[in-house]
Amino acid sequence: MRLREVAELTGARFLSGEELADRAVGAAFAADLLSDVLAMVREEGVLLITGTVTAQVVRVAEVMNLAGVLFVRGKIPTKSTVEYAAAAGIPLLATPRTMYEACGILYTHGLPGAKRKPLPYEHDQLGSPPP
């Protein structure tokens, strides 16, 4: 799926990086907790769906080499954060949809979930994750 389709399907607009609208998105990960993004996403080119709008979201996107960030629930980061993302070449999108709705729409249209790194000791407590 391309970022352009992500925007169309979720009714999102580009805050930055619209020139990268044809960038391919291989999978998506949704979380408000940036610690989880840092600890669990192992692929590159992942779309992050989040309601967190701090400056650190863009830094995380940069460090993790994410394909882009989709802000949900109508939230929009500050102007300086958007400007930083534009300069760093990180596409930011914003939709009025809730996280649950945005995830549902994108999943139904074939965007899979990002594979997640298991936590230490997780297997002992929950068994192996389903394929």
Add this chain to the structure above:
Amino acid sequence: MVGLDLERAGQVSTEVQRVLRKLGVEPEVVRRAGIVCFEGEMNIVLYTPGGRIILLVYDDRVELIFSDQGPGIPDIELARQPGYSTAPDWARELGFGSGMGLPNMEANADRLEIRSRLGEGTVIRATFFRRRDEA
């Protein structure tokens, strides 16, 4: 770098990645070092009045050394456990402080050494071995 400077927190990590890329360091090392640096950087920003991050690049490895003048870690074994956190609410509201920082540093570095003295500060050295044949 300065503690509690949230606007710029994360800057060192992106800068470290830029430098490593410029030096031709393998992409998987750049990625892991970036993640570890971000976690270490957030720890300095969230818990200490300030500290330093030193990047050392060798032919066979990359090292990141974090040193701060913070409160120190009373029980390092406990702090290494996933989910253990002493983060204040405001850190959690920013999306951090879930007790995954040190475990995630450990998961991404090939070696992680932690030295801490209560009331004096903490020094962490993360080592990443360069596997050039896989690059």
